[in-house]
Amino acid sequence: xxxxxxxxxxxxxxxxxxxxxxxxxxxxxxxxxxxxxxxxxxxxxxxxxxxxxxxxxxxxxxxxxxxxxxxxxxxxxxxxxxxxxxxxxxxxxxxxxxxxxxxxxxxxxxxxxxxxxxxxxxxxxxxxxxxxxxxxxxxxxxxxxxxxxxxxxxxxxxxxxxxxxxxxxxxxxxxxxxxxxxxxxxxxxxxxxxxxxxxxxxxxxxxxxxxxxxxxxxxxxxxxxxxxxxxxxxxxxxxxxxxxxxxxxxxxxxxxxxxxxxxxxxxxxxx
Amino acid sequence: xxxxxxxxxxxxxxxxxxxxxxxxxxxxxxxxxxxxxxxxxxxxxxxxxxxxxxxxxxxxxxxxxxxxxxxxxxxxxxxxxxxxxxxxxxxxxxx
Numbered sequence: 040x041x042x043x044x045x046x047x048x049x050x051x052x053x054x055x056x057x058x059x060x061x062x063x064x065x066x067x068x069x070x071x072x073x074x075x076x077x078x079x080x081x082x083x084x085x086x087x088x089x090x091x092x093x094x095x096x097x098x099x100x101x102x103x104x105x106x107x108x109x110x111x112x113x114x115x116x117x118x119x120x121x122x123x124x125x126x127x128x129x130x131x132x133x134x135x136x137x138x139x140x141x142x143x144x145x146x147x148x149x150x151x152x153x154x155x156x157x158x159x160x161x162x163x164x165x166x167x168x169x170x171x172x173x174x175x176x177x178x179x180x181x182x183x184x185x186x187x188x189x190x191x192x193x194x195x196x197x198x199x200x201x202x203x204x205x206x207x208x209x210x211x212x213x214x215x216x217x218x219x220x221x222x223x224x225x226x227x228x229x230x231x232x233x234x235x236x237x238x239x240x241x242x243x244x245x246x247x248x249x250x251x252x253x254x255x256x257x258x259x260x261x262x263x264x265x266x267x268x269x270x271x272x273x274x275x276x277x278x279x280x281x282x283x284x285x286x287x288x289x290x291x292x293x294x295x296x297x298x299x300x301x302x303x304x305x306x307x308x309x310x
Numbered sequence: 311x312x313x314x315x316x317x318x319x320x321x322x323x324x325x326x327x328x329x330x331x332x333x334x335x336x337x338x339x340x341x342x343x344x345x346x347x348x349x350x351x352x353x354x355x356x357x358x359x360x361x362x363x364x365x366x367x368x369x370x371x372x373x374x375x376x377x378x379x380x381x382x383x384x385x386x387x388x389x390x391x392x393x394x395x396x397x398x399x400x401x402x403x404x405x
Contacts, residue, residue: 184328239329
């Protein structure tokens with residue numbers, strides 16, 4: 040049965056789009072049929088991160104408004120044949136999305152795919168509420184930083200009250216994905232630890248994505264990190280997260296600093 | 311010395327402060343039932359402050375209204391610190 044998963048955060052710039060692309064690709068790499076939808080109307084970027092920016096003809100708004108058929112807006116990934124993208128519109132604003140239109144599109148996609156990943160825009164307005172509206176599950180992307188954790192808490196409240204599932208008295212299954220985790224800063228007590236975040240947000244952990252050059256490099260070339268550098272630490276973390284989404288039990292390892300004591304002393308002196 | 315302590319003790323950076331500030335803030339914001347509640351708590355706090363201030367001098371920052379959600383009942387906790395005479399004169403002198 041198809042699963043609708045919203046990737047959300049409240050705060051901008053924490054890695055929603057990067058994570059949507061990486062999770063979508065990793066699910067497809069695991070043999071699932073996947074569509075990723077960009078809900079950030081007016082500021083689309085999922086197409087760019089996926090390397091499909093020059094292939095956009097029709098978008099989500101066109102389909103919602105009945106101007107284009109769903110099949111016309113679906114862009115197939117060049118690398119993975121079971122990975123598809125529906126881009127957002129760059130020229131309209133978020134009011135062009137309607138609740139009824141989104142419901143219709145999601146219901147149609149449910150018949151065609153195993154996974155429907157909705158990349159939410161930042162904020163708590165229409166775009167964000169519609170992205171989560173018909174979700175079965177949610178990935179809340181959080182950085183180990185106060186403003187991000189606060190906004191995640193707010194979004195968790197919305198997932199529990201404003202989604203179609205919540206209104207039916209059911210629960211949207213929530214997963215916490217901590218991104219940009221810097222092990223050395225956390226060990227020095229300069230960054231909220233995983234335990235701190237879990238205690239504050241009381242939401243099950245889906246994965247910890249370490250801060251890494253590989254993530255930026257993947258965005259630069261328009262290729263999800265799980266495809267671009269398969270063996271890198273962030274790629275492995277995303278792949279583990281996806282196995283957990285599919286119901287496997289995968290042990291969680293908190294990234295640790297690999298440097299020795301002498302290195303740390305030297306680096307501190309240099310800094 | 312700080313560096314040495316940090317090296318031995320591990321956590322003594324700014325993270326514990328971040329964690330404590332967040333816990334206090336979110337206890338405020340969560341309130342009774344998800345979103346919409348921050349306004350309720352802030353309203354309660356300002357009205358309680360107004361009523362008590364009619365009779366006692368208060369430091370507005372020392373009026374804390376919290377809501378702890380439980381499964382069956384929730385607890386509304388109102389914590390008002392009333393300064394004693396000497397502190398009050400200090401407070402007046404400071405303003």
